[in-house]
Amino acid sequence: MGRLVVLAGPTAVGKGTLLKALLERHPEVWVSVSATTRPARPGERDGEDYHFVSDERFDALVSDDGLLEWATVHGKHRYGTPRQPVLDAVAAGRPAVLEIDLDGVRQVRTTMPEAHFVFVAPPSWEELVRRLEGRGTESEAERERRLTTARQEMAAINEFDEVVVNDDLDAALERLEGIVLEAR
Template structure:
């Protein structure tokens, strides 16, 4: 089983959250870090479970106080990883997974060079666009921003230790389990 820190990165809509949710359900010893964000909760999302929903002012205080391992602005909102809970879990020897954006992955690479970094890619850009649009949770402007960012992220996939193409949830989950040594 993995020990230490593993990051999962990929464009919005690629299925990172679903993969991680299934992984942690199958392997409860893996600890998933809860990211902080300034975006509004989507339907069904719960503060402290899905994200730590912060005001922009509160998020900026976290940055200023250096209480984040990484942070980035994405699609008009801030996202980041609170440092203390991750360090506590790593100190206990528990494997930790972070779901983070490209800029955050780059920051983590600098601060935790031994981190195992996995990029989750879509089967095609058209499929990614379909997935984002089918959520029906965002404005056309927000979708365009996410798709523009997705192109940048996909181009950076070679920076990662491994790339998984998420064509089928069960197959991708099995590949992820093999990569991190939990199957």
């Protein structure tokens, strides 16, 4: 069996950057592609970045127990992890990673308590705000919504097995790499 690592952390903390770098070093690592009801951002590709689905399709996945976890994120769009690809990757012995929100973490902890839960933290609140503003991909209202969610996520840091502070990308990547590949 492979190891399932569940990764979470506030918006703009660098989860995606860490995962991209991890996959460049270790293409054998399987990363789940979430389904979402939000529209694609410029440059995102369906099936690669996310599975962009309608509200009706998302409802069907929920009712058919096709999602390992799902939640409404930032009070607006729904995200979820398709169940079967996760089970297949773990059964095949691949190191597997889910990048999900706090509600999803809590659901996976109930359904797959053997998973390893990792929180990616910013070096400071001020740095998190700077990174979010620097992305320039969200409106002011969306940034405020995301920061409200980030405060709730930071308050739940003790619910995780490990914390990786993303203050230096190389050091954070090395730490995450060790966690994900530990079971091999």
